[in-house]
Amino acid sequence: MSTLIEADNLEKIYRRGNEDVNALNGISFRIEKGEIVTIVGPSGSGKTTLVNILGCLDNPTRGKLTLDGEAIFKDGLELTESELTEIRRKYFGYIFQKFFLIPTLTVRENILLPSVFQKRFKANDKYLQDVLELLGIEKRGDFLPKEISGGELQRVAIARALINNPKILIADEPTGNLDSKRSEEIKELLLELNKINGLSIILVTHNPELAKIGSKTLTILDGKLSRQG
Amino acid sequence: MNIMQVAGKNLRRRKVRTAFTIIGIALSSWVLVTLLGFNKGYEASLNKDIDDMGFQIVLTAKGCPYEAATLMLKGGTGLRYMEEDVVKSVYEAGEVDEVTPMLMHAEFDPNKGENGGTTVYLGIDPATYPHMKPYNQFAQGDWFKSGEKEKEVVLGYEAAELEQREAGDTFLIGEDEYLVTGVLKRSGTQDDGMIFLPLSTAQSVFDKSGKITMLGIKLDKDADIPAFEEELYKLPDVQVVSMAQVKNTIMSLVTSAKVIVMSIVVIAFAIAMFGVLNTVLMSVFERYQEIGILKSMGAMPFDIFKMVLFETTILCGIGGIIGVSFAILISGASEFAIRYFIPFAPTGGLIQISTNLAVISVAAIIAIGLLGGIYPALRAAAIRPLSAIRSEE
Amino acid sequence: MKALVLSVLLLFSCNAFAAVGCDLNDPDRDVKRFFPSSTGYKTDYLSISKEGGAPLLKEVEAVLGDSFQGTYETIDVPYTVYTVFEGKEISGYIHGINQKGKFGGLQVFLIFTPEGGVRNFYYQKLTSKFAKDLRSEEFANQFKGLALSDFSDYDPKTGEGGSEKVKAVKFPSSDDSTDFLATLRAVKKNMILMDIFVFQRRNEK
Numbered sequence: 001m002s003t004l005i006e007a008d009n010l011e012k013i014y015r016r017g018n019e020d021v022n023a024l025n026g027i028s029f030r031i032e033k034g035e036i037v038t039i040v041g042p043s044g045s046g047k048t049t050l051v052n053i054l055g056c057l058d059n060p061t062r063g064k065l066t067l068d069g070e071a072i073f074k075d076g077l078e079l080t081e082s083e084l085t086e087i088r089r090k091y092f093g094y095i096f097q098k099f100f101l102i103p104t105l106t107v108r109e110n111i112l113l114p115s116v117f118q119k120r121f122k123a124n125d126k127y128l129q130d131v132l133e134l135l136g137i138e139k140r141g142d143f144l145p146k147e148i149s150g151g152e153l154q155r156v157a158i159a160r161a162l163i164n165n166p167k168i169l170i171a172d173e174p175t176g177n178l179d180s181k182r183s184e185e186i187k188e189l190l191l192e193l194n195k196i197n198g199l200s201i202i203l204v205t206h207n208p209e210l211a212k213i214g215s216k217t218l219t220i221l222d223g224k225l226s227r228q229g
Numbered sequence: 230m231n232i233m234q235v236a237g238k239n240l241r242r243r244k245v246r247t248a249f250t251i252i253g254i255a256l257s258s259w260v261l262v263t264l265l266g267f268n269k270g271y272e273a274s275l276n277k278d279i280d281d282m283g284f285q286i287v288l289t290a291k292g293c294p295y296e297a298a299t300l301m302l303k304g305g306t307g308l309r310y311m312e313e314d315v316v317k318s319v320y321e322a323g324e325v326d327e328v329t330p331m332l333m334h335a336e337f338d339p340n341k342g343e344n345g346g347t348t349v350y351l352g353i354d355p356a357t358y359p360h361m362k363p364y365n366q367f368a369q370g371d372w373f374k375s376g377e378k379e380k381e382v383v384l385g386y387e388a389a390e391l392e393q394r395e396a397g398d399t400f401l402i403g404e405d406e407y408l409v410t411g412v413l414k415r416s417g418t419q420d421d422g423m424i425f426l427p428l429s430t431a432q433s434v435f436d437k438s439g440k441i442t443m444l445g446i447k448l449d450k451d452a453d454i455p456a457f458e459e460e461l462y463k464l465p466d467v468q469v470v471s472m473a474q475v476k477n478t479i480m481s482l483v484t485s486a487k488v489i490v491m492s493i494v495v496i497a498f499a500i501a502m503f504g505v506l507n508t509v510l511m512s513v514f515e516r517y518q519e520i521g522i523l524k525s526m527g528a529m530p531f532d533i534f535k536m537v538l539f540e541t542t543i544l545c546g547i548g549g550i551i552g553v554s555f556a557i558l559i560s561g562a563s564e565f566a567i568r569y570f571i572p573f574a575p576t577g578g579l580i581q582i583s584t585n586l587a588v589i590s591v592a593a594i595i596a597i598g599l600l601g602g603i604y605p606a607l608r609a610a611a612i613r614p615l616s617a618i619r620s621e622e
Numbered sequence: 623m624k625a626l627v628l629s630v631l632l633l634f635s636c637n638a639f640a641a642v643g644c645d646l647n648d649p650d651r652d653v654k655r656f657f658p659s660s661t662g663y664k665t666d667y668l669s670i671s672k673e674g675g676a677p678l679l680k681e682v683e684a685v686l687g688d689s690f691q692g693t694y695e696t697i698d699v700p701y702t703v704y705t706v707f708e709g710k711e712i713s714g715y716i717h718g719i720n721q722k723g724k725f726g727g728l729q730v731f732l733i734f735t736p737e738g739g740v741r742n743f744y745y746q747k748l749t750s751k752f753a754k755d756l757r758s759e760e761f762a763n764q765f766k767g768l769a770l771s772d773f774s775d776y777d778p779k780t781g782e783g784g785s786e787k788v789k790a791v792k793f794p795s796s797d798d799s800t801d802f803l804a805t806l807r808a809v810k811k812n813m814i815l816m817d818i819f820v821f822q823r824r825n826e827k
Contacts (some may be wrong), residue, residue, distance in 0.1 A: 057525060057615040081613065082529055089527035096618060100522040104238040112230055117528040164527065172618075340753035343744050344647075369693070392749055393694050393720055393727035401725035401749055 003066075004168065004200050005031040005054060010063035010073075012049050012223075023049040024060070025223035031216070033068075033167075036194050036201045038214030046223040048172060051204045055094060055170040056087045067091055068167065089118050093161030093169045097176035099153040101145040101160075108132075108141040111159045118164055131159045134196075135189065151182035158189065162199075169193070169201045175210055187213055232532060236539035243512065247544070250508040254548025254594060255555065257501035261494055262556040262582055262590040263563050268490045270564075270581035272483050277577050283362040284329065284445035285454060287470040288319065288461060293442055308333060310440035315464065319444060322460040324452035329357040330441040332431045336403075350402070350424045352431025361447055365420060370396030370411030373427055380407045383425040386415040402426075402434065498597050501545075505601035509541055513609040520609050521617020530610035537609045541602030542595055549594035553587045643667070643700035644718040644729050647746060653706055656733045656742055657713050663706045668819045671698040678818070685814050688778045688807065692722055703819055712736045717816050718746055721808035724800040725749050730808035732765070738821040740768045743809070750801040755794040764791040770813040778807035 012024040023046045031037050041047045052058040053065065056072065056079075065073040072087060073079070079087070093114075101110045111128065132138040135155040140148050145156070154174060161169055171190065175183035187210050193199045205211050219227040240247045290309035316328055332352035339345040359365065359372050368389075373381040382400050384392065389412040394400055400407045407426070415421055432438045448457060454471065461469045513520070520533055528536075556563070560580045567579055646652045653663045670679050679697050683689045690696065704716040718731035726749025733742035743765035745757055755761065768787055776784035781803050793802035 052615055055525075057618070081524075085524060085527060085529050088525060092525075094522075094525050096522075098518075100519055102235070102238070102519060104241045105235070109230055109235075109238075113235070113523070114526040116230055116232055116235060117523070117526060117532045160526070338753075340757060341748060343746060343757060346747060390694060391727055391747065393692070393722035395693050399725055401751060404751065406725070 002033055003030050004033040004035070004068055005202075006064075006066040007054065008064040008066075010050070010053055010060045010065065012046075012053060012058070013061045022223050024053070024063075026063070027220075027223075027225045028063075029218060029225060029228055031200065031202070034194070034198045034200055035216060036190070036203060036214045037216045037218060038203045038205060038211045039218045039220060040205065040211050041220035041226075045220045047204050047220045049223075050218075050220060051170060051172055051202060054202055055092050055168075056084050059084075089164070091167045093164065093166035095154070095157045095161050095169070095171045095174045097173035099145070099157040099177075101153060101156060103145055105144075106141065107137065107143050107145070107148065107156050110145065110156055111163050113160060114164045128163070131162055134193075135159045149182075150178055151185055154178060154182070154186055155189070158186075158193075162193070167200060169199055171201060172204045173206065174203070175205070175207055183207060183210065186210075232536050233539045233543075236536050237543055239512070239516070239536075239540055240543060246508065246511075250504060250544055251548040251551065253504040254501055254545055254598065255552035257497045257504070258549045258552025258590060258594045259556045260497040260552075261501075261594065262553045262587065263560065263580060264490050264494050264497070265586055265590060266556065266560065266580040266582040267563075267567065268487055269583075269586065270577070270579045271486055271490075271575065273581060274575035274577035274579055275479050275483055277575070283364075284447045285471065286446040286448065286458065286461070288315070288444040288446060288464075288467050289442060289470065291466045291468050293468070308335070308442055310437065310442055311444070311467065313439050313441050315441070315444060315467070318464055319446060319461070322457060322464075324449050324457055326447045326449050326452075327357060327361060328447070329354050329361050329445040330428060331358070331443040331445060332428055332435070332437055332440065333442040334431060334435045334437070336435075348424060349422065350426060350431060350435070352428040352435075353425050354428045358425075358445075361445060362420070364416055366414045366416075368412045368414045370409070372411060374408075374410050379427060379430065380405060381410045381426065381430075382407045383411045383413065384409060385413050385421040385423040385425070387421040388424050389413075400424075405434070498593075501548075501594060502597045502601035505541055505544060505598040506604060508544070509537060509602050510605040510608065512540070513537060513605045516609075517612060518617045520612045521614040524612065525614040525618070533612070534606045534610040537606035538599060538602050541598050541606070545595040545598030546591065548598075549591035552594070553582075553590055557582050557587065643702055644720045644731075644746075645702045646704065646716065646718070646731075649704060653704060653716065656716065657706045657708070659708055660706045660713055661708050663704050663716075666703045666705065666819075667700050668703060669698055669700050670815075673819065682811075682814055682818065686778060686807075686811055687776070694720060694722065701815055701819065703816070705820075714741060715816065715820060717812055717819075719808055719812045719815065721804050721811070723748070723750055723804045724798065725751060728801070728804060728808060730805060730812060732809065732812050732816070734816060734820075738769060738813075738817065740765050740809075740813070742766060745805075751798070752793075752795045752801055756801065756805065758794065761794055765809060768809070768813075770810075770817050773810040773813065776806070776810055778803065778810055781806065 007030075008028050010024050010027045011022070014021045014023055027050060039047045039051055049058070053060045053073075059078045060073050062075055063073065064071065064075065067087070068091070102113065105113065108128065111131065129138065132141060135158060137152055137155050137159065140152060140156070145153060148156070154177070175186050178186065190201055190203070191213055194201055203210065203214060211217060217227070217229060218225055288311075290311045293309040313330060316330060319325060319328055331354075334350045334352065335347050336350065337345060337347045341348070355373050368386065370383075372383060373379060375381065382402070384394055384400070389395070392400065394409045394412065396409055396411050398409045400409050413420065428441075432440065448454060458469050458471055461467065523533065560582055564579045649663065649665070653660055670682060674681070676697065679690065699720075701717065701719065705712060706714050706716065714736055715734040716731060717734065718729050721728040721730055728748050728750070729746040731744050731746050732740050735741050743762045748757060750756060772785035772788045776788055781799070791806070793799055
């Protein structure tokens, strides 16, 4: 396995009122290709901040981040929104606790939405069908989000994250809004995606069951990596 | 699927709000296109009315009464004559569109009733006069049938009333019988009381061959009337009676109407623009998170900017087309209303909505809507995915 | 000035033929001329359409023995009746009507006694080849003393009928009697209208 993500001494300082808050305090680790990494930690520990920086939704204050050998963040250099978007397009798919589906678009249209903005990944019908089948929502393509269940909604969100064939899937509390049965289904699905497609997954979760699927778990405490293993 | 389709579907989310916004834009475009149409129609109608006044300048021999009323007051005397070849000199003065020579003649007949009566005749050139006085419409019949030198008359409205003449009747001038070929509709001018006959007939029957009393002059549209008048004064023994003042008055009316109308147009534009701005901005705020997610999915700021502007375009396009169609559909009623409320409306179509104007208005509404959409679109484009996603936590 | 210009422009659009009435050219002078001792007069504007509408028109046409014709002889023609006073007493009436002649319009005025008899006759306006003869005093004098009853069986289309007094009215020139017949028709019509507008109504009161 080769290194997919290399984080070196990542720091993030927020300004809150007159105070600087160290959300991340020098975190370093590596993630290999095809790995599932779970990030755990109590609320406010900095795990979402970390995953936002890993997912290039945000700039770190200091530190280095290398993606697939490409140096993304280097000390002190902040990337613009467009530069961050370019990187996101290249590497990432995201799922969140909320599904953020567009209510007026059908399931199929929601899934295809990323390709609207990224012309280079023109998802063909076969690929779309494969993704729908993989996620068990092939019969839901023409439904509107309000017409399907919560578990299906998250599957649609996952399908949308996968439609542009990302290298890394970032999942921030993907089962936070689901009951245990649906959570279990999503868990199985993530495992399957990892197994079949070799998709690297970075998973932030409070759910201990879900956290178990990680080949590596990063435990964050007070902005620091307290445990890795 | 493309960004435009996504934008279109976004608008279906709040159907009622979208509908109201479209209605607002439609109303603005209705006002806009109706006013612009009015502006155009009003000016065109007034111009037509000026045109219908026929000649802007009347040339008479010095001291000659040029109004029938004056002539009557003078008991039909005092007419002075010019030689017919003055026409040539006038053409040489330049900027002349057309001229029409006239011979006015007043005749007192002691047997015309108890105390006798004066009748005013106007010999006119059948080739030029009728179309230089286009407002002269016929209640019955038409201009002279056989042209020059025939014993035919056309009666003004009041002259016909007084003489109880209808087209086809016989009319008496002196001892000679004339055929009434037509009766004019009321024009509100001195023509109403006039008895028209062909110029050459008039010259021979009143023994004034080669003479005229008046020359009606119609200038080119953009001619400098005062300058032309100066030229005319160089001709010997003529006086110039000008309608320039009337034209200037009408033109200043048009200008003030335009100013008023354009101010209302600006207000209509402003209403449309702020309506769009408000609606689109609201919908951007509502979709704050969603736009953030779109950006996390790879949407560039410009993609989002485009999407929001597309929404605006769709809103304004639909609203504009509805408004303009509505304006065209009810322009008749609008015109009726304008005529009702405006005391002095010119004749002719007051509201003229051409295809050009309709297209330009829709384009203008879209443009103004886009202007209103820019700020919300910029706000949307500037949404950072992270803060959007965070905002739900 | 603007208002003036525009009202002139506006007038261009009033095109309908309106019925035309027949007024005295100079009422003050004319009333004094026929009633030198008059102290005043009052003017009433009456029309068949206002006084009785279509049924009245039929009635008038029946009595006249001819129907109303042409553009100018219509149901809504306004008629002007001048009632002349001497003190509080009515000393007579003046009423004129338009009549289509062969060569032009005739305005035939009758001056009535308070009882409805013709006191005087004149053309206020007249266009005719025979104008000179028609406007002569001799011609006018023939109408003095006539009453509506004299015309009861007079046919204005043919000129036949009428009382001896009517038959005695002679046209001084003879070639073309069109304008003469038109004048008699106007006199009969004038009297019928006055009978309806004034005399009958006064009797009803």
